[in-house]
Amino acid sequence: MGERRAGLSAWHWLGYSTACNAAIGLFFYWLGGKGSLADNLLISMCIGYGCWLGCTLLSLRDGRRHLAWYLLVAALSVPLGFKLAAWFGAVDVLAPQAPLTGNVWRVLGPALLVAIFAMLLSTSHFRSRELAMELETTRRREAESRQAETAAQLALLQAQIEPHFLFNTLANVQSLIALDPPRAERMLGYLNTYLRASLARTRHGAGTLAQELELVGALLDIAGMRMGARLQVAVTAAPELMDWPLPPLLLQPLVENALRHGIEPSIDGGRLEVAAERDGERLRLRVSDTGVGLDPAASGGVGLANVRGRLASLYGGAARLALRDNPPHGVVAELLLPAANGAG
Known part of the structure; x- marks a missing residue:
């Protein structure tokens, strides 16, 4: 059951990441990002999937969610994502011959901020889902525990009721045997x-x-x-x-x-x-x-x-x-x- 839930969570993460990546790509294209709509979407997907993969690996390793880890994942995913998108055919804004090479942080800075914000937002969303599932599990276990406690209590009450009548009757039978x-x-x-x-x-x-x-x-x-x-x-x-x-x-x-x-x-x-x-x-x-x-x-x-x-x-x-x-x-x-x- 735990493995199935983890699998469903990973697929949910992937779908959620895809939707966020597409929205971010459309946003940067609307702001006048370099390249075509396809270039912006491809760059956004490569950076976003890199962030998703990095967070997933960290979660599988030790589950740590400190801000420093998000910064590290974003710092690695953003430049690698640009290069991976260029390898797939998108415009390479980090290439030496690119017009923005002299001021590369005009590209990397906003991308880093958006990546960090998207990771924090996504992690908060999924953490709230995990907490809700944990709360539901705790409530179910408490209900099962109360049910077992009630059954034990009823059995104890029955055991307390029956002996009084039984002992009194046996005492009367004993006295009547001779008389x-x-x-x-x-x-x-x-x-x-x-x-x-x-x-x-x-x-x-x-x-x-x-x-x-x-x-x-x-x-x-x-x-x-x-x-x-x-x-x-x-x-x-x-x-x-x-x-x-x-x-x-x-x-x-x-x-x-x-x-x-x-x-x-x-x-x-x-x-x-x-x-x-x-x-x-x-x-x-x-x-x-x-x-x-x-x-x-x-x-x-x-x-x-x-x-x-x-x-x-x-x-x-x-x-x-x-x-x-x-x-x-x-x-x-x-x-x-x-x-x-x-x-x-």
Whole structure:
């Protein structure tokens, strides 16, 4: 890729130099330069290509762009260019018999000034192009780095969310093995269903609302085994929303949070409702419970912090998570997500 870009740059340099040479030749002919239009164009081309070749060789050697190097290139290219043009048939203004021999600097001086000015202008133009390309490359690398960092962050957030539920469930299974083996077996079955669906979901960056509700259903089945009549559950979602694209582990932590901090601490338990509805071009997910309610001293826990982190990584500022009281007691957690991947 670098060689191809360098080749294209060299051809661009050559084309640019040709256009500048032609313009300078026409300019000197218009000012009354010696010889015909063809002579002025040929002289300009020979000097210009000499300058282009000299700058190219210097750039390939060490890339130095000091003014002294331009002066040296111009000092060599201008007289050599005049002689080369004469060899090709142009008027030789530097020849001993030429009428301008006695005041040769009247020819060399303006040619040197124009050559130096053209080289500086051309180099500035191409340097600005190089800087623009370098900036584009840097931005692309930074974007790729941010994307990789975001993917790593999402993987870390998922890893933080999953163990809490898994360890709690295994602890319950362990306690039930001796007391109620059939119930422990049923809970293991629910856990197997949950893990199978969860692993399939987290291996992909996106899924659907139906898949997330399947996970939530398995989670609530396990919670129902632990809490019995203390937990009442309701899940509602319109059939047309089931294919709505939804990243994993956004809804599940809200359900876990409602169970852990809302209903489980309540002596009487409570009701947990999960609802999905369309709000214009957005998806509104609501998890409400009738548990102990919001604790003003609590920070929201790791689960909610992870959900907010995932929302920021996935949607920027286009999604939000809101918590509010659920009178007479309890909490409502609400996710508002934009349409994605053709949702709707």
